[in-house]
Amino acid sequence: MSTVASDSPVPGTPGAPSPARRRRRRRVRALIAAAVAIMVLLCAVVGGIGWYFAGVATQVDHSDEYPxxxxxxxxxxxxxxxxxxxxxxxxxxxxxxxxxxxxxxxxxxxxxxxxxxxxxxxxxxxxxxxxxxxxHWVWGDDPKKSLGLDFQNVTYQSKLGPMPAWLVPGGPTQGTSTKGTWVIGVHGRNADKLETMRAMRAVHALGLPMLSIAYRNDVGAPPSPDRKNHLGDTEWNEVVSAMGYARAHGATGVVLYGWSMGGAMVMTALRKDPSFVRGVVLDSPVMDWNATLDKQGSARSLPPFLTDVAKHVLQWRIGIDLSDYDQRRYAPKLRTPVLLYTAKDDGTVANGPAFTFARTAPPGMVTHVKADGGHTEAWNVDPAAYERALTTFLKTVG
CATH class of the missing domain: 2.40.10 (Thrombin, subunit H)
Incomplete structure (x- = not known):
């Protein structure tokens, strides 16, 4: 009995997709394209916002507002x-x-x-x-016209060229001497030497010369190569140059005195060249740029993740490492006496890092004066109390 095997079925040629399947595929491709477009748009928007706020932080602006x-x-x-x-x-x-x-x-x-x-x-x-x-700077003219203090318009050499400064010689106890300890005044971001004048009478009364400096991008000073504010990351070089000028003109040591961003600058200069620094005075200083930028982002109702993007863009645009400006990292190793003023209602700079810095520095190294008022307004609210603390400190280190 013979058996004939049946032929295996030949696979059929696949037919074209059904119209319904084609429509589904087109919808999927369209959804994917839309999702990609939305992601690209979101990245562009987020990046644009970050770029804008990084630009605000680095903008050089010396215009006046009258609200x-x-x-x-x-x-x-x-x-x-x-x-x-x-x-x-x-x-x-x-x-x-x-x-x-x-x-x-x-x-x-x-x-x-x-x-x-x-x-x-x-x-x-x-x-x-x-x-x-x-x-709150109070005075709008030079030390002679505003305070009756004799001074000299001088220039000190920097990496970018000659920088202007005011030199107020030592006062009643030293005649017009430029010997001994100098005070170097460093104003804040987009400010002016005028900001330093509130301290001049107290410094002068102690017989200490005071050098109030302009630095890159100030009116009348050489600009930075990119004409941007670098939050002190390059500007601190002018503080060191000013220290060199003081040394060459009779100073045996200096007290660095910084307002706001000037505080970040003098703390960096202290770390770079501490040997010539007898003391540091900080008025509403930036003690951590990360915390301060967070505060300013919050004040502009910027979501935290957008603030973080802006900070990353900022670091890339000007080459700054913001973590290097967290002074709390260096507090335990502090060996130079510091007088620190913080303002209760400071709406510009985050105060928390300054409090932590004072608390974690070695005992006795930081004298912390907690004042009322807004940013760099401790003197304005109570000039007598401010100058008492300043005079006591300068007598100790000057």
Missing amino acids: LTVADVANGTVTLPRETSTERPGTWALAWKGGRALLGPVVSRDGDHVVRKVASVTQGTLTKGTHANID
Whole structure:
């Protein structure tokens, strides 16, 4: 009996996809393309926001703003909108384009306005409707015109060329000497030598010369190659150059005195060249750029992840390592006495790192003065208390 095997079935040729399957494939491809486009767009938006805020941080800007409108001027008083800055006690100036007045105490206030005494009008004419601002630098001219202190316009050599500075020689106890310990004043970001003038009388009264310096990108100073602010990461070189100028002109040591970003600069200069530094004074200093940029991002309602992106962009754009500006890392090894002023209502710089720095430094190395007021306004709120602490410290290290 024979058996005939049946032929195996020949596989059929696959047919074309059904219309429904083709539609599904097109939808999937479209969804993938849309998702990729959205991701690219989000990355561009996030990167753009990061680029913008990094640009804000590095922008060089010396323009003036006058957000207040004078409501009235009468009988030796000025009426201003009621704000924290306009009703705060202490020593302040009212500045406007082409003019300046020293303000006295508040004499009255209501829900919308505050009335202050005008101690003197030092420049221009103050009239109703003038656009002005509260200036915590107080003085707007050189040390001779503003404070009656003799000074010299000098230049010190830096890597970028000659930098301008004011040299106020030693005062009553040393005549006009430039010998001994010098104080080197270093203003903050986008500020000016004028910021340092609030300390000059106290320094001068002790007979210590004071060198208030301009640095790269200041008005009248050489610009940086990229014309950007580097948050102190390159600007500290000018502090070291100023120390060299002081040494060459009779200084036997220096006290570095930094306001705001100037504080970050002098702390870096201290780490680079500590041998000539007798002491450091810090007024509302940046003691950690990461924390300060976080604070400023929060004030602009920037989500934390966008702030982080901005910080990464910032580090890439100007070549800074922000972690190098966390002074808490160096506090345990501090060997130079520091006088530290922090302002209770500082809306610009994060205070927490300064408190930690003071707490973790070796015992007795940091004298921490906690003051009222806003950023770099400890002197304005209570000049006498500020100068007592400064005078005591300088007598110790000068």
